Structure formats: C-alpha cells, structure tokens
Amino acid sequence: MSYLRLEIVRMLRDPKYLALAVGAPIGFYLLFATLFGGSPAQPGQLKGTVEIMVAMAAYGAIWAVLSTTAPRIAEERQIGWLEQVRAMPIPPRRVLAAKVIASAATALPAIILVCLTAATVKGVQLSAGQWTALVAAMWAGSAVFAALGIAIGYTIGADAAYPVSYGLYMAMSAIGGLWVPPAILPEAMRNVAQALPTYRLADLGWKIAAGQAPTGASVLVLLAWAVGLSLVAYLAILRPRVRVRTRHPAAA
Amino acid sequence: MTYTNQSQVTTPPHTRAPHTKPSAGAIALDSVSKSYGPVHAVRDLSLEISPGETVALLGPNGAGKSTTIGMLLGLVAADAGKVTVCGRQPRLAVAHGRIAAMLQDAGLMPGVRVREIVGLAASLYPAPMPVGQALSLAGLSDVAKRRVDRLSGGQAQRVRFAMAAVANPEILVLDEPTRALDVAGRTEFWQAMQAYSASGRTLVFATHYLDEVSGNASRVVVLMHGQVVADGVPEEVSKLAGASTIRFTADARPPQLGTLPGVSGVSWRHNRASLRTAEPDTTLRALMALDLGWRDIEITPPSLNDSFLMLTQEGS
Numbered sequence: 258m259s260y261l262r263l264e265i266v267r268m269l270r271d272p273k274y275l276a277l278a279v280g281a282p283i284g285f286y287l288l289f290a291t292l293f294g295g296s297p298a299q300p301g302q303l304k305g306t307v308e309i310m311v312a313m314a315a316y317g318a319i320w321a322v323l324s325t326t327a328p329r330i331a332e333e334r335q336i337g338w339l340e341q342v343r344a345m346p347i348p349p350r351r352v353l354a355a356k357v358i359a360s361a362a363t364a365l366p367a368i369i370l371v372c373l374t375a376a377t378v379k380g381v382q383l384s385a386g387q388w389t390a391l392v393a394a395m396w397a398g399s400a401v402f403a404a405l406g407i408a409i410g411y412t413i414g415a416d417a418a419y420p421v422s423y424g425l426y427m428a429m430s431a432i433g434g435l436w437v438p439p440a441i442l443p444e445a446m447r448n449v450a451q452a453l454p455t456y457r458l459a460d461l462g463w464k465i466a467a468g469q470a471p472t473g474a475s476v477l478v479l480l481a482w483a484v485g486l487s488l489v490a491y492l493a494i495l496r497p498r499v500r501v502r503t504r505h506p507a508a509a
Numbered sequence: 510m511t512y513t514n515q516s517q518v519t520t521p522p523h524t525r526a527p528h529t530k531p532s533a534g535a536i537a538l539d540s541v542s543k544s545y546g547p548v549h550a551v552r553d554l555s556l557e558i559s560p561g562e563t564v565a566l567l568g569p570n571g572a573g574k575s576t577t578i579g580m581l582l583g584l585v586a587a588d589a590g591k592v593t594v595c596g597r598q599p600r601l602a603v604a605h606g607r608i609a610a611m612l613q614d615a616g617l618m619p620g621v622r623v624r625e626i627v628g629l630a631a632s633l634y635p636a637p638m639p640v641g642q643a644l645s646l647a648g649l650s651d652v653a654k655r656r657v658d659r660l661s662g663g664q665a666q667r668v669r670f671a672m673a674a675v676a677n678p679e680i681l682v683l684d685e686p687t688r689a690l691d692v693a694g695r696t697e698f699w700q701a702m703q704a705y706s707a708s709g710r711t712l713v714f715a716t717h718y719l720d721e722v723s724g725n726a727s728r729v730v731v732l733m734h735g736q737v738v739a740d741g742v743p744e745e746v747s748k749l750a751g752a753s754t755i756r757f758t759a760d761a762r763p764p765q766l767g768t769l770p771g772v773s774g775v776s777w778r779h780n781r782a783s784l785r786t787a788e789p790d791t792t793l794r795a796l797m798a799l800d801l802g803w804r805d806i807e808i809t810p811p812s813l814n815d816s817f818l819m820l821t822q823e824g825s
Contacts, residue, residue: 259632267620329619336616341669344582344612346604347633 260352264359268325278324278367282317283374286310290379302440303467307383310375311391311462312435317367318399319430319455323422325360326406331418334411353494357403364399368392383466391465398458398479404486405454411493429455454482534593535560535680535711536581541590543576543735550576551735553590558713558728560679563706565722565743566715568732569821574715575613577732578684581713582610595679602680606634609676611669613684613715617657623668624653630672643675647701663694667701674705681705683714687721699725719813729813731820738820749816753789755796757782757803769795781805 268274286309294305302308333339342352369392375381383391406422413421430436432446433455439447450456457475464471536558543551551573558564566574579585580592583599594602602608618626627644631637644650647667652660657668666686673681686702687695695718702725706712716722722729723743731739731746739746752773758781767775771788782803786792789808796803 259629263618263621263625263629266625267618270620332619333616336619337612337614338616338618340612341615341617341672343584344603344610344615345630345633345672346606 258351258355260347261355261359264355265362268359268363274321274324274363278317278321278363279370281320282313282367282371285316286313286371286374287378289313290375294379303463304381306375306379306381307466308438308463310371310379310381311395311466312459314368314371314391314395314462315399315455315459316430316435317371318364318395319402319458320426321364321367322360322399322402323406323426324419325363326356326403327409327413327422328415328419330356330407330410331413331415335415353407357400357407360403360406361396361400365392365396368395368399387465387468391462394461394465394471395458398454398461401454401458401479401483401486404483404490407490408486408493411490411496429453432456433459435459452478454479457482534558535562535595536713537591537593538577538580539591539593541577541580541587541592543573543580543585543587549735551580551587554732554736555590556730556737556740558680558711560711561709563712563725563727564714565726565729566713566732567717567719567722567729567817568715569717572732572821573735574732575684576735578610578612578682578713578715581608581680581682606636606676607678608680608682609634609673609678610682611666611673611684611686613688615669617665617668619658620656622654622656623649623660623671626657626668627671627675631675634676634678636677637675638677640675643671646674646704647671648697661694663690663697666690666694666698670698670701678710680711680713683712685715685717687716687718695721719817722813731817733821739816743813747811747813747816749811749820752785752787752815753811754809755784755786755789755792755806756809757796757806759801759803761801763799763801765799766796769799 289309290306294309303311339349339352343349372381372388372392405425409418409422409425432450433439433453434442434447434450435455439450439456442450451474457478460475461471461479464475534557536556538554538556541551541554542549550571554573554577556577566577568574576585580587581594581599582603583592592599595605595607597605597607599608618629621629624640624644627649628640631640631643637643641650644653647670649664649667649671652664655664657665660668670683670686673683683702687698690698699721702712706725714721714726726743729739729741729743729746730737739749760780762777762780762782766772766782766784769784769786769792771786771792772784773787774783774785776783784792784796793808
C-alpha cells in the first residue's frame with residue numbers, strides 16, 4: 258500500500274532519525290563498551306559488551322518508534338494533513354496503522370545495527386537462535402512506545418511534542434538503566450526502574466543474551482504499559498477536536 | 510434584516526441541463542441544516558448543481574460555505590435534510606472518486622516530494638488520471654521532485670489542487686482556493702483551473718474574492734447566514750443591486766440632476782458627478798437634453814461588488 262511505503266520513505270529520509278535512533282546508539286555503544294566492556298561486574302552477570310549492546314539497541318529502538326510517532330502525528334494534526342486525509346477515500350484507521358507499521362519498521366535497523374556493531378567490532382558472540390530471539394523480542398517490545406507516541410501525538414501540540422517526547426525518552430532511559438547498569442543503581446531507583454517499559458524492554462534482551470527465557474514479569478509489565486497507553490491513545494484520538502472553523506461574526 | 514427574512518431574492522439559475530430524474534444532477538442539497546451549538550451554520554439550504562456547471566459559492570466569513578462543502582464530502586453530518594452527490598451518499602461519492610476536494614486548511618504530508626504526494630492521492634482513487642498529467646495540469650512539472658515543505662504558497666496550493674484533480678472526479682470542490690496567495694499566485698492558480706474546467710467537469714468553489722467570480726464561474730450562489738440569498742449567472746446577480754453609475758465632469762453643479770428619470774442618487778467629487786441610476790439609457794437621454802457642457806462621460810454597469818455588499822450588509 259502506497260501510504261505505508263511513503264511513510265517509510267519519509268522516515269528513512271529524515272536525517273534526525275538516522276542520527277539519533279541509529280547513529281547515536283552505535284556511537285555510545287562503541288564508547289561505553291570500550292570504557293566498561295571488560296569482565297562481568299559480578300559473577301553470573303553479562304559481559305559489559307553484551308549488556309551495553311542490549312541497552313543501546315533498546316535505546317535506539319525506543320527513539321526510532323517514539324520519534325516517528327509523537328512529533329509527526331502532532332505536526333500532521335497541526336498543519337492539517339490529517340484533515341486532508343479525511344477528504345480522501347482512505348479510512349483514518351488505515352492511516353494510523355500505516356504510521357505504526359512504518360514506525361515499527363524504523364526500529365528494526367536501529368536494533369540490528371547495534372547488534373552488528375557489537376558482533377563485528379567487539380566480538381560479541383551469541384547463538385543464531387539467541388540473536389534471532391533477541392532482535393525479535395526487542396523489536397516486538399518496542400511497540401509499547403508506539404502507543405506512547407500516539408498518545409503524545411494526539412494530546413500535545415506540534416511545538417511541544419518533540420521536546421516532551423525527547424525529555425520522556427531521556428528520563429526513562431536514564432532511570433530505566435539503559436545508561437548505567439541497573440545493578441549499580443541505588444535501591445530506590447532500581448524499584449522505579451523495574452516498573453518502567455524502558456528497563457523491561459532491555460531486560461528481555463539481557464535475559465535472552467544470558468541464555469534464559471525473558472521473565473514473565475518483564476512481559477507482563479510491558480503488556481500492561483501497552484494496554485494502558487493504547488487506551489490513552491484511543492481516548493486521545495476520540496477526543497472531540499475543537500475546531501475554530503465556523504467563524505460567525507454576525508451570529509446574533 | 511430585510512433580505513434574509515423575505516422570500517429569498519433568488520433569480521432563476523442560468524440554463525441548466527434538463528435532467529430526467531433527480532439523480533442526474535451532480536449535487537443536490539435538500540433542505541439541509543447544520544448547527545454548531547447555538548450557531549446555525551447552514552439553515553434549510555436547498556441547492557442543485559448540474560453536471561458541467563462552474564459554481565462560485567460567495568459569502569462573507571461564517572456564511573456557511575465551508576460547512577456546505579464539508580457536507581458535500583461527508584465530513585460534516587447534516588442535522589436535517591439530505592445531501593446527494595452523483596446520485597449517492599457523499600462518503601460513497603468520495604470513495605468512488607466522483608467528487609474530490611481541495612480543503613481550506615489542508616496541509617501536505619511533510620518530507621515527501623511533489624510527485625510522491627500526488628501519486629499517493631492517485632493511488633487512493635479508483636480511476637485516477639496519470640500523475641504526470643495532473644502535475645502538468647497544475648503547472649507543477651518543473652517542481653515534481655521538490656519536497657513539499659520547500660514550495661512557495663502558490664505552488665503548495667497547486668499541489669493541493671493536483672491531489673484533488675488526479676482523482677479524475679466528476680465534481681471538483683475548492684474551498685477558498687486562493688486564500689493567502691499573492692496576486693501572481695492567484696493568477697497562476699486560476700490559469701490551472703481554467704484548463705481543468707474546460708474539460709467540461711463540474712467545479713464548485715467557495716471564495717470571497719469577487720473578481721474571481723466573474724471570470725471563472727458560470728453561476729454564482731451568494732450565501733448569508735447559512736442561506737442562499739441570491740443564485741444566478743454573475744451578470745444577473747450583479748443586477749440585483751440594480752444601479753449603473755454615470756460619471757462626468759462639469760464645471761457647474763446643476764441642482765436638477767437628482768430629478769432626472771431613473772436617478773437614485775447624485776454625488777460630487779470636485780467637479781466630477783456620479784449619478785446612480787436603474788435606467789442608464791433613459792437617464793443619459795435626459796442628461797443630453799440638459800446641455801450642461803459635460804465631458805469625459807463614463808457609464809459603469811452594475812457590479813457584483815455592489816450586489817454583494819447590498820445582499821450581505823442588508824442581510825446582517
């Protein structure tokens with residue numbers, strides 16, 4: 258469908274997407290993996306190069322999904338593109354579906370390229386099954402942030418949507434243990450982290466990389482966020498739009 | 510108050526194609542009303558438009574133009590009455606590509622090229638025209654590869670036109686298509702539009718620029734407070750104001766000018782007189798008999814501008 262194709266094309270064309278969702282995680286990975294990539298901090302833990310790989314894959318995927326939904330939806334609402342779409346024979350839900358699919362599609366390169374960098378530059382070795390499960394699980398988990406992006410995009414104006422998304426992304430990444438190993442976070446922060454979808458998304462990958470199955474807790478927390486945010490997004494879409502269209506100067 | 514409360518001052522529309530059954534009409538609005546809270550945007554409006562007509566919807570802001578257009582596309586649901594487009598419900602007419610519109614506040618998908626966005630529109634309609642044809646019709650062939658967010662206002666507006674025209678619709682609807690365009694942009698736009706309407710399609714456009722009506726519409730429908738206050742060919746609607754103006758220069762100001770047959774008003778500016786008259790021929794004959802030594806005579810026919818001002822001001 259050409260709407261979907263065009264959505265993907267314009268996302269890939271956006272230099273900010275390439276820089277922040279793909280370039281930055283790879284750069285940070287190389288930096289952190291070089292600085293802290295030594296032996297595991299404690300026995301039984303992942304090697305730094307692997308742990309940071311998963312964290313940075315999550316970091317890139319989250320921004321890929323969030324940045325291709327929230328600010329874009331807010332902008333399209335503001336400039337009236339969604340109004341134009343309403344006048345054309347395409348149902349609004351298909352327009353939204355195309356955006357979500359395209360957005361999810363942009364997360365995949367962000368995940369794969371970090372993994373590829375880790376494997377080639379830092380010699381990270383996982384079994385083929387682990388690689389597949391890791392990429393698939395993290396990709397699927399990043400869909401939670403599409404729901405967040407839609408909720409933001411339909412509630413916040415175009416000017417604020419980008420900074421709000423970026424601020425939330427940064428805060429949730431930092432507290433969610435994507436920047437520093439969650440093990441060295443203070444107890445209180447660790448409790449908060451465990452409730453965040455950022456931490457839980459990375460945790461899927463950490464468990465798989467360690468040769469375990471993802472914990473039910475992580476899957477449940479992610480699902481709960483997905484359901485909750487989808488509900489918010491749904492309500493935001495349905496919210497009656499206040500349009501200042503019918504000016505009536507001589508109404509009386 | 511007088512005009513809207515009277516039985517509407519409706520002149521018969523110009524020669525319409527005779528239609529055998531109601532569904533032969535391109536557009537039929539049958540006693541349609543729409544309110545937004547306490548505001549009656551459209552009240553009991555009935556309007557029929559035949560295939561091939563070029564109709565200007567004229568009216569001040571808030572007259573109900575955009576609401577009417579929204580109803581033609583099924584974007585606005587009427588509270589009462591019935592809207593039929595090409596013999597079917599508006600949303601079906603949109604889905605079948607029979608009607609396509611250029612909306613007033615519509616934006617363009619950011620970050621894509623002109624050809625891509627027009628191609629997108631083409632892909633959504635069942636029987637589109639070739640994208641290249643729509644681009645050349647809209648005068649966009651030279652900027653087909655440019656990003657839509659790097660276009661001038663006039664170019665962006667023609668992209669919106671191309672997105673509607675590419676549907677190859679029987680009815681093309683334009684809501685204030687030249688708003689926010691400069692003079693050059695407006696001229697370019699109407700050139701593109703004339704090429705399109707020459708193909709015999711139905712064109713409905715809302716505007717509040719009067720000069721766009723006379724050159725581009727075969728019929729003008731004046732809306733005021735959600736009702737039709739005048740409907741006819743531009744020349745007929747122009748005559749509603751009823752007055753021509755005779756101007757001439759004279760050195761003296763003879764008092765009997767106001768009593769000449771047909772004259773409804775006299776005004777002077779320096780030594781130039783303006784006579785408003787409903788019967789310019791009779792007035793002119795009488796004026797010649799007066800032998801005032803006038804010179805530089807000029808007769809202006811009734812203007813759409815006058816009619817519009819009269820209809821809309823007396824209506825408010």
